[in-house]
Structures are given as C-alpha cells and as structure tokens.
Amino acid sequence: MFKHLFKLIWNKKKQNFLLMTEMLVSFMVLFAVFTLMVYYYDNYKKPMGFKYQDVWVINISNAYQTKNTDSLDLYYETLRKIIKALPQVQELSFVSGNTPFSQQINEGGLTYKGKHIEHLNNFTGEDSYKDALQVEVLEGRWFNKQDAVSKYRSVVIDADLKEATFGKGQAVGKLLGNDDDKNKMKVVGVIQTIKRNGDYVKPGPGIYYRADTGSFRWLNKILVRVSPGADAAFEGRLYKTMANYMKNSNIEIEHLTNKLKDTNYFAVIPMIILSIVSCFLIINVALGLFGVLWYNINKRKGEIGLRRAIGATGNSVSSQLVMESMILATLSLIIGSFFAIQFPLLNVFNLQAHIYIIGMLLSIIFVYLLVLVCSLYPGRQAAAIYPAVALHEE
Amino acid sequence: MIRLQNIEKVYRTDTIETLALNSVSLDVAKGEFLSIMGPSGCGKSTLLNIMGLLDVPSKGSIKIADRVTENLNDKQLAQFRNKTLGFIFQSYHLINDLQVLDNVELPLLYRDTTAKERKMLATEALEKVGLANRVKHFPTQLSGGQRQRVAIARAIVGKPDIILADEPTGNLDSAMGNEIMDILINLNRNEGTTIVMVTHDENMAHKTHRLVRLFDGSQVQ
Numbered sequence: 001m002f003k004h005l006f007k008l009i010w011n012k013k014k015q016n017f018l019l020m021t022e023m024l025v026s027f028m029v030l031f032a033v034f035t036l037m038v039y040y041y042d043n044y045k046k047p048m049g050f051k052y053q054d055v056w057v058i059n060i061s062n063a064y065q066t067k068n069t070d071s072l073d074l075y076y077e078t079l080r081k082i083i084k085a086l087p088q089v090q091e092l093s094f095v096s097g098n099t100p101f102s103q104q105i106n107e108g109g110l111t112y113k114g115k116h117i118e119h120l121n122n123f124t125g126e127d128s129y130k131d132a133l134q135v136e137v138l139e140g141r142w143f144n145k146q147d148a149v150s151k152y153r154s155v156v157i158d159a160d161l162k163e164a165t166f167g168k169g170q171a172v173g174k175l176l177g178n179d180d181d182k183n184k185m186k187v188v189g190v191i192q193t194i195k196r197n198g199d200y201v202k203p204g205p206g207i208y209y210r211a212d213t214g215s216f217r218w219l220n221k222i223l224v225r226v227s228p229g230a231d232a233a234f235e236g237r238l239y240k241t242m243a244n245y246m247k248n249s250n251i252e253i254e255h256l257t258n259k260l261k262d263t264n265y266f267a268v269i270p271m272i273i274l275s276i277v278s279c280f281l282i283i284n285v286a287l288g289l290f291g292v293l294w295y296n297i298n299k300r301k302g303e304i305g306l307r308r309a310i311g312a313t314g315n316s317v318s319s320q321l322v323m324e325s326m327i328l329a330t331l332s333l334i335i336g337s338f339f340a341i342q343f344p345l346l347n348v349f350n351l352q353a354h355i356y357i358i359g360m361l362l363s364i365i366f367v368y369l370l371v372l373v374c375s376l377y378p379g380r381q382a383a384a385i386y387p388a389v390a391l392h393e394e
Numbered sequence: 395m396i397r398l399q400n401i402e403k404v405y406r407t408d409t410i411e412t413l414a415l416n417s418v419s420l421d422v423a424k425g426e427f428l429s430i431m432g433p434s435g436c437g438k439s440t441l442l443n444i445m446g447l448l449d450v451p452s453k454g455s456i457k458i459a460d461r462v463t464e465n466l467n468d469k470q471l472a473q474f475r476n477k478t479l480g481f482i483f484q485s486y487h488l489i490n491d492l493q494v495l496d497n498v499e500l501p502l503l504y505r506d507t508t509a510k511e512r513k514m515l516a517t518e519a520l521e522k523v524g525l526a527n528r529v530k531h532f533p534t535q536l537s538g539g540q541r542q543r544v545a546i547a548r549a550i551v552g553k554p555d556i557i558l559a560d561e562p563t564g565n566l567d568s569a570m571g572n573e574i575m576d577i578l579i580n581l582n583r584n585e586g587t588t589i590v591m592v593t594h595d596e597n598m599a600h601k602t603h604r605l606v607r608l609f610d611g612s613q614v615q
Contacts, residue, residue: 004496004503011491011532306487309448310548311476311504313468388449391483392439 002327005320009327016328019292023332026285027367029278031340034366035351035359036271040200042355049158049194050100050133052256054230057099058222058242059252073213082245088227088234093132094211094219096124100133100196101259110207111178112165120161121196121206124215129208132223133194140172140189143210152186154210158193161205176207198263286374293321293378297385304382305390314383321382325375326368333364395556395588396422396445401454403440403611414440415451416611424555427582427589429599432608438592439560441608445590446479446558447471459555476504480549480587484561486541488533494520494544495529501552519547523577539570546577550587557581559591563598575601 009016064075076094083092097104098121106122129135130142138159147154152175162171177184185207196203211219226234235253242251297304304317312320340360344353403415415437422428430438443449444456447463456463459478466474480501481487488497498516507515520526523543533541542562549557559578563571575598581587591602599605607614 001503003509004499007496008489008491302485302487303489305448306481306483306489307500308472309446309475309481310501310552311472313472315468316472316504386449388440388443391443391448391487 001320002323005324005327009324009331019288020328020332020335022285022288023329023367023371024336026278026281026370027333027336027363028339029274029281030363030366031336031359033271033274033278034362035343035356036274038355038358038362039202039351040267040271042352043195043202044199046195047136047192048199049192050135052100052133052260054226054228055133055256056224056226056230056235056238057102057254057256057259058224058238059250059254060220060222060246061250063220063246063249069214069217072216076216079242079245082241083222083224083238086234086238086241088230089238090225090227091128091132092222092224093126093129094216095126095129095221095223096122096218097220098123098196099221099223099256100194101198101256101263102196110161110165110176111181112176114178115165117161117164117205119204121204123206123208124211124219125208126211129223130191132225134225135194136192138190138192139170140187142189142191143208147188147210148212150186152184154188155185156189156191156208157187158191158203158206158208160193160203161207162190164205198260198267200264200267282370286370289325289371289374290378293325293375294381296321297378297382301385301390304385305387305392308385308387309391317385318379318383321379322372322375325371329367329371333367337364395424395426395459396420396590397455397457398441398445399455399457401441401444401451401456403437403444403449404452414611415444417454418608418611418613419454420606420613422556422588422590424588425582425586426604427579427591427602428604428606429591429593429602430606430608431593431596431599432614434594436608437611438608442558442560442590442592446481447475472504476501476552478555480552480554480557482542482545482549482557482559482562484564486533486538486545486565488541488544488548490533492532493529494525494531494533494536497533497544498547498551500548505552515551516547519551520544522550522581523547537570538566539573542566542570542574543577546574546581550581550585554587556588556590559589561592561594563593563595571595571598 064072066072080092083089096106098106108120108122110117110120127143127145130137135142142156143154155176157171165171165176166174171187171190174187175184176187191208193203193206239251239253307317307320308314337360340356343349344356398418398420401415401418402413405412405414418441430441432438440449444451445458447458461474463471463474489500495513495516498519499512502512502515517526517529520529523546525540525543525547528536528540533544536544557578562578563574566574578589578591579601582589593599
C-alpha cells in the first residue's frame with residue numbers, strides 16, 4: 001500500500017508541489033524556533049555560577065586621577081574601608097567593567113597546545129571577588145596574596161575554558177599559553193562558569209586575572225554584596241557616603257537582580273518575535289493543509305467511492321488520506337533535514353551539534369503532529385462518504 | 395447466486411420522500427448473464443448498487459453467494475465486495491494518476507497478496523481484455539473503449555463470482571460497445587462468471603440470457 005500511495009503522490013507531484021513547499025518552509029522556521037528554544041533551555045538549566053541576589057554594582061566615572069600609583073592606591077583603599085564600614089555591606093570588590101549582566105565585553109584569544117580559543121572573556125578581579133559574588137570554586141582556589149609573588153602569572157579559569165583546554169583532566173597547576181609563549185600563566189583554580197549574559201545566552205569561556213595595585217587606574221566598577229535586608233534608604237546612604245568622598249565623580253548604583261531581568265528580556269525578544277511568526281505560519285499551513293485535504297476529498301469522491309466498491313473499508317480510506325499527507329510531509333522533511341543538518345556540520349552559529357539535532361527532531365515531530373491533526377478530520381469525513389453516492393456524483 | 399426479496403428503497407429529504415424501488419424480487423442464477431433495462435430514473439442503478447452492497451435497501455433482504463448480507467459490518471462488507479463482486483461503471487472510474495497496471499492491481503491491494511502476485515494477476519487480466527501492451531499507459535492516453543477494457547480487467551483481476559456492470563457501453567460508440575459486450579459474453583461463457591448488467595441499449599440487452607425491465611421502481615418484466 002505504501003508503494004501504491006507513493007506512486008500516486010509522485011504522479012501528482014505538480015499538484016503537491018505547493019503544499020510540500022509550505023511544509024518545507026514551516027519546518028525551516030520551526031527548526032529555527034526550536035533550535036533557539038533548545039539553546040535557551042540548555043543555557044537556562046546550567047547553574048548561574050554565583051549568587052547574584054543582594055549584589056549591587058557601583059559604576060564610577062570621572063574618578064580621582066593621579067600619576068602617582070601609591071596615592072591612587074591609598075585613595076581607593078580608603079574608599080574600600082569607608083564602604084566596608086557601612087553596616088549592611090558584607091563584601092566588596094573592585095572589578096573590570098565587564099561585570100555580570102553588563103553590556104561591556106573584554107574579549108581576547110588564547111592558544112593552548114596549538115588549539116586556539118576564540119572569544120575568550122578576560123576579567124580582572126580582586127581577592128575579594130570570590131566572596132563578593134560567592135562564586136563556586138570547582139577546583140583549586142581563588143586568588144590570594146601568594147599570587148603576587150609567584151613565578152608565573154596566576155589565573156583562574158572557568159569550567160568552559162577548562163573543558164576547551166584540558167578536557168576532563170585536572171587544570172590546577174598547569175600552564176596556559178602556546179609552547180613558544182614566554183609569558184605563560186599558571187592555573188590556580190577553576191570556577192563554575194558565570195552566566196554573565198543572563199539565564200538564556202551562553203557566556204563562553206572566561207579567564208580571570210588578579211587585580212594588582214596598578215589596576216585601580218581602570219577598574220571602574222565595584223561589586224558590593226549587601227545584607228538581604230538592604231533597602232533604598234541604605235542605597236541612598238551608600239550613595240551619599242561615596243559622593244562625599246569622591247567629589248566630582250559620577251556614581252551610579254545598580255542591582256544585579258534588575259540587570260538580570262533586563263538582560264533576559266532582551267535575550268527573549270528574538271525568540272518571541274520568531275515564535276509569533278512561526279505561529280502565523282503554522283496556522284497558515286494548518287489551514288492550507290486542511291483546505292487541500294478537504295478539496296481532495298470533494299475532488300476525489302469518485303476514487304473514494306471506487307475504493308470502497310472494490311474492497312476498502314471506511315477506515316482504510318481514512319487512513320489512506322492521512323498516510324498520503326504523512327508521505328508528503330516526509331518528503332518535505334527529508335529535503336528540510338538536508339538543509340537543517342548543514343548547520344551543525346558547518347558549525348554555522350557556533351552552537352553545539354546536539355542543540356541543532358534536538359531542534360530538528362522537535363520540528364519533525366511538530367510537523368508530523370500538525371499534518372496528522374489536519375488530516376484526521378478530512379480523513380474521517382472521507383470514510384463517512386457513502387460509496388453509491390460518491391460513484392454517482394462522479 | 396443473487397436473491398433479492400421485496401426490496402424497497404426510499405430516499406428521504408426533509409420535505410420529499412421518493413420511492414426508488416418498490417418491492418422488487420429477483421433471482422439471478424449462477425453463471426447467468428442478466429440485463430436490467432428501463433427509462434432513466436426507474437431505479438436500475440439503485441438496484442445494482444443494492445446488489446453490489448454499495449447501498450442498503452429500506453426494506454427487503456439480500457442473499458448473495460448463499461450469504462445473507464444484512465448483518466455484515468463495514469469490514470466484512472468490504473471483504474465480501476472485494477472477493478465476490480467486480481464492478482464496471484459507465485464512466486470507467488479509473489484513477490488518472492495511476493498507470494493501467496496499477497489501476498488493475500487496485501482490488502488486490504485490499505487483499506493479502508504480494509507485489510509479484512499482484513503484477514502477475516493484473517497482467518493476466520489485461521491480457522484477457524487485449525491490453526497487455528498498454529500497461530505503462532495512463533488512462534488519459536487511452537480511448538474510451540480501451541479505458542472500459544481496463545475497467546473490466548480491474549473487475550476480473552480478483553476472479554470474482556459476480557460482475558455488476560452499470561451501463562458499460564453507455565459512453566461508447568456501437569463498435570466499441572460491441573467489443574466490450576463480446577468481452578463480457580466471453581467472460582460469462584468461458585469463466586462462468588455471473589453478470590448483471592444495467593443498460594439502455596436493447597441490442598446489448600438481447601445478447602444476454604435474460605432481461606428484466608423496471609418502470610418507476612417496480613419490476614414490469
């Protein structure tokens with residue numbers, strides 16, 4: 001029967017071309033939507049890597065400038081003491097501008113044993129960074145004073161960079177850099193990757209450098225962990241305290257919780273737009289399919305009557321129509337899958353292959369379900385046609 | 395072979411009730427070639443549809459090949475039609491998107507047969523109607539007479555006991571009509587197939603063993 005139906009469809013390929021094209025386009029759009037969804041979900045289920053609640057980011061601009069490093073160091077150490085003396089401040093850390101959920105990035109590259117890692121995020125933080133963000137240390141330790149005098153520059157890497165460089169093996173104690181690199185860095189710790197781009201977007205590998213006294217020239221943000229009860233009144237007090245100390249500086253305080261919401265919102269917008277487009281397309285395909293099948297039944301009443309006369313049951317007529325739709329869907333999906341599989345093969349958007357594969361499988365299942373649902377009712381209507389009436393109408 | 399007793403068929407709409415067949419009783423013997431004649435709208439095709447189990451009578455009983463058919467369910471009816479009955483229609487009812495061979499194979503698709511068996515039986519049936527050289531053609535590439543011969547091949551491919559032909563020569567000129575009639579007569583004579591044929595053509599009807607005339611839904615001869 002399958003071969004018979006395939007022959008029937010093949011011989012009507014011109015009539016079926018438009019419907020197949022519509023199914024193909026729907027599959028491609030669904031593939032994009034599902035791939036994006038899987039990508040978001042894949043990132044969402046990963047741990048955040050730190051505790052963002054009750055962490056405030058203080059942006060400082062136009063701060064105190066001097067060529068004397070000792071004076072600068074003294075200025076900021078005093079500021080640190082002033083802030084830390086406030087009752088609800090638990091910990092603080094001066095950091096580079098690319099704090100979690102900010103739009104700033106500081107990317108570079110790294111070559112390890114001939115393998116080049118691109119889009120490597122560079123961070124600079126103090127020894128207190130770990131406690132300020134409560135990052136999860138997976139291996140080794142965070143920076144401490146010993147790192148100031150070590151032979152190699154100490155670095156902490158995140159889990160993504162560890163996987164990209166050392167795989168599942170141990171990273172602590174190993175040197176990073178290419179074989180001919182004279183400024184090799186020593187890994188002292190591995191932390192859980194911080195989802196700095198929000199819940200849904202992959203952060204990419206990251207490497208952390210220890211801030212030294214000279215870093216105050218460009219460390220323009222302070223991460224402050226406050227007590228859970230810290231409110232707007234305390235925020236006002238913190239602002240005033242800082243403003244009094246840092247005359248002529250612009251100070252802005254933001255909450256990581258709010259920044260995460262904004263970051264997530266902007267990440268989800270493309271998915272929402274794509275989902276709306278695909279919804280319209282799906283409705284269009286569903287109506288098109290429904291209409292075509294309905295039209296087919298009316299056009300093929302003679303054939304349906306004939307099949308009933310020569311031995312087909314109502315159910316077999318119904319299942320024939322459903323199967324025909326499914327075969328058409330299969331042909332469209334084979335073509336669609338050929339295009340879709342190119343994405344992981346050519347690594348088009350630098351996503352992991354399993355994200356594309358799951359997206360593809362979900363799209364295939366969805367298209368099959370859509371076609372099945374749209375075929376069932378017309379199929380049942382065809383089964384209800386009385387053979388004598390159908391043959392007479394022809 | 396076929397026994398119809400007091401068959402009545404009433405078509406009802408919201409406002410009108412039409413009596414298509416009025417107490418028709420008919421026996422068709424095994425190996426008989428029977429023709430049914432009558433003016434348009436007298437109930438000939440309705441009677442043939444009831445004999446072919448394509449329609450159900452409002453009253454009366456039907457017995458075909460010693461089997462009472464009233465209580466058969468959809469699946470049993472389909473199987474019975476597939477194995478016992480062959481149909482030939484005035485407008486051929488060929489599927490234009492399938493080649494001649496595939497059209498002839500159709501009834502066998504609803505049986506437990508292999509592709510090889512289907513091809514062999516369909517080729518054999520086409521040889522009987524003289525169309526063995528047209529297997530790869532599509533129906534639209536054939537003349538009316540050739541199409542009807544394909545329809546006959548499809549009707550006989552499953553070796554049914556009974557063939558029900560609804561004006562098989564109605565769309566053909568006299569020469570082609572005679573050709574088709576000869577095929578049916580040969581089938582009846584050589585294979586012993588029982589044939590019931592509805593026709594408007596007196597000449598064709600007189601070539602059969604017996605003629606039944608209907609008028610306004612009642613049997614008059």
